[in-house]
Amino acid sequence: MNQPRILAFTGYQKFLIAILALLQFTVILDFMVLSPLGDILMKTLNMTPSGFGLVVSSYAFSAGASGILAAGFADKYDRKKLLLFFYVGFIAGTFFCAMANSFEMLLAARIITGLFGGVIGSISMAIVADLFAINQRGRVMGFIQMAFAASQVLGIPIGLYFANLWGWHAVFLMIVLLAILIGIAVLLRMQPVTKHLALQSDDNAFRHLWNALANKTYQTGYLAVAFLSIGGFMLMPFGSAYLINNIHLQQAQLPLIFLVSGLSSIIIMPVIGRLSDRVNKFWLFTGGSMLAIVMVIIYTNIPPIPLWEVAVINVIMFMGIMSRMIPANILSSGLPDMKDRGAYMSITSSLQQMAGGVAAVGAGLIVTQAGKSSPLAHYNVLGYVVSIAFLACIYFVYRMNELVTKRSREASIVVSTEPADSPPLVITD
Template structure:
C-alpha cells in the first residue's frame, strides 16, 4: 500500500530521453533478429538455400550472441556503460550492413555471426543502464517501454520490412535498420550522459575473476536459471509460428503481415499497462497470472485447425498478451538481484544464457515438429505446446525464488543496511 505513491513518480525529461533511446535501440536489435523468420521464404529462394542452411543462419546469430555475452561479461562493469553501448551498437550496425550487402550464403552466415557478436550484448547493457538509473518502484514501467521493441517490430518493423522486400529485395529491411540505428547511435553519443556510478563501487580488477565471482553467487545463479527457463519456452514456438499459420491454419501470405501487426498493436497496449500494474501490485503475482494464462492459450492455439481469419487474429492477440505480460515483471525482478558493481556482468551472463537457451529451444523444437513436405501441415505442434507448458510451470517456481530474495532486499531497505547487500548475506 505504501508503494503506490512511488509508482506515480513522474519521469524527468532526461529519463524520458533515456527510455526513448533504449527503446529504439531494442527495436532495431529485435527487428534485426525477428525479420529473418518472415524473410525466410524469399531468402531461401534468392540464395538457393535449403532449410538446414537457413536454420544455421538463424541460430548462428543466437549462439554467437550468447558466446559474446559470456566473453564480455567480466569487462561489463569496468567501463562507462554508455561507451559500452556505443561500441557494441556500432558493431551491430556494421554487421547488419553486411547482411544487407550479402550475395552468397556464406557471406550472409558470416554477417549474421558478426551481428550476433555485437547485438547480443546490447540488451544486457541496456538493462544494466535501466537498473542503474531507475529505482525499483519505477523499473516496471521502464521495462514495459523498453520491451515494447518486440511489439513495435511486429506492428511497424515486420510489415514495413516485408513491403520493402517485395519492392527492392530482401536486403532492403537490413539497410532500413542500418539507417535508423545510425540515427539512434548519433543521438546517444550526443545526448546521453555517462553512466559511471557503478565504477565507484569496489570490484575485482581481474575480468575473469570478476566473471567467476559473479557466476558463483548462488542467488545470481537462481536468476540466471529463471531467465533461461523463460527463454526456453518463448523461443521454442517462435520459429514455427508463420509455418503453422500458413500450413495448418490456412493464413495467406497477404494476411500474414496484418496478423503480425494486429498482435503487435495489442502488445503495445498491454505492456505499458502491465508495467504500471507491476509497480503497484506484487510482481510475482502478475507474472504467475500471466504465465497461467499463456499456458492455457498455448494448449488451445497449438491444437487449432483451420478457422476463420478473425479467430486466428483473436487467438494470437490473447496468446501474445500472456507472453508479454509475464516478461515485464520477470525482467524487473531479475534485474534487481545483482549489486551495482556486478550488474553489468550479471546482465551479460543473463543475456548470454537467454540467447543460448533460445538456440537450444529452436533446435529442440525442430526435432519435435515435423513437416513432411514444404506445403503440408506441421505435425506434433501440439506436443511442442505441452513441452512449453511444462517449462512454464518450472519458470513460475524459479521466479518465485527470485521474488523471495527481492522481498528480503526491500524489507532490509528499512534498516541500516543497503538493500542490495542483504541478498549476499541471505
C-alpha cells in the same frame, strides 16, 4: 498494506527511456523479422526447417558467447561507451545480412550480428537499473518492451512490404539506416553512465566474472531468465511457415497479423509495466504464465481457421507472454549489487540467448516438412514442450521473488536503524 510510492521521471530520464526503446526496437526487429521472412528464406535459399533453425540459433549462440566474454569487462567501463561499441558492431552485422546471397553467408552474418547485438539488451538493462529506482522500472520496462510491439506494428509490416517490393535484403538495409540515426543520437545526447566505476574493487576481469557466476543468489536469476526465452525461440522461427502451410493464410495476410498483435501490445505493455510497479510481481508473472500456457496449446493445435480468429488468438497469447517478461525482468534487476550489475546482466543475457539457441535447434529437430509447401509436422509438440518450460520457470521466478523481497526487507531495516543525524540513504534496489 502500503502501496509503493510512484516516482516521476525527469526530462533526461524520459529521453533515456525513448532512446533505449529505439535501440531495442532495431535489435528486436533484426531478430523478429526472421520469422515472417522464414518461408521466403527457406524457399529462396533452399533451407530445410533444421537449416533455418540453425540460422536462428546461430545468432543466439554467438550472442551467448559474447555475453560471457563481455561480462568480466561490463562493469569496468562507462556503460555509454560499451553501448556504442556493441551497437556499431550490430549495425555492421546487420549490413552483412543484407549483403548475403546464400545460406552460408547468411549464417555467417547472423553469427556476427549476434556477437554484438546480443549484448546490447544487457547493457541497456544495467543502465536502467543504475539510473531508475526499482519502483520506476516497471514503467520503464513497459515502455522499452513496447519496442517488441512497435517492431510488429511498424517494422515487420514495412519490412515485409519492402521484401515483397525489392526482396528480403531490403529489410536489413532498412534496419541499418534507422540504427545509424539512433547511434548518432546516443553519441551526441546520452550522458556517461559511470557511477558503478567508483564501486569496483577487483581489477581482474576474469575474477570479476567468476565471482558473479559463483554467487548463489545470482544463480537463481540466471536460471529464471534463461527459461524465459525458451518459448519464443521454439515457436517464433516457424510462425510464418506454420500460418502459411498449416493454417493456409497467404503471405500478403501476414503483415495484418503482426499489425494487430503489435497494436494490442502497445496498449498492453504500459498497463503491465504500471501494474508491475503496484502489485506483487510474482503473482502477475504467474497469471501471465498460465494464460500463455493455455493460448500456446490452443495456437499450436488449431486447424485452418479464418484470419480474424488467428488474430484474436495471437493477441491473447502475446498478452500472456508479455505479462511474464516485464515482472520477471524487474525481479531479476533487483538481485545484483550495483558493482556487479553489468556482469550479471551480461551473464543473464548470455544464458538467455544460449537457452534460446538450444530451443531453436530443438524446434528445428522436432518440426519436419515433407516439401517446400507441405504442412509443418509436429508443431503441436512444441506447444507442449513450451508449456512445460513455462511451468518450470514459475518455480525459479518464485525463488527469485523471495530473494528480492528479503533483500528489500534488509535494506529497509538498514535505513530505519540509521542515526537521526546521518545523511539519508537512497535505496534503488
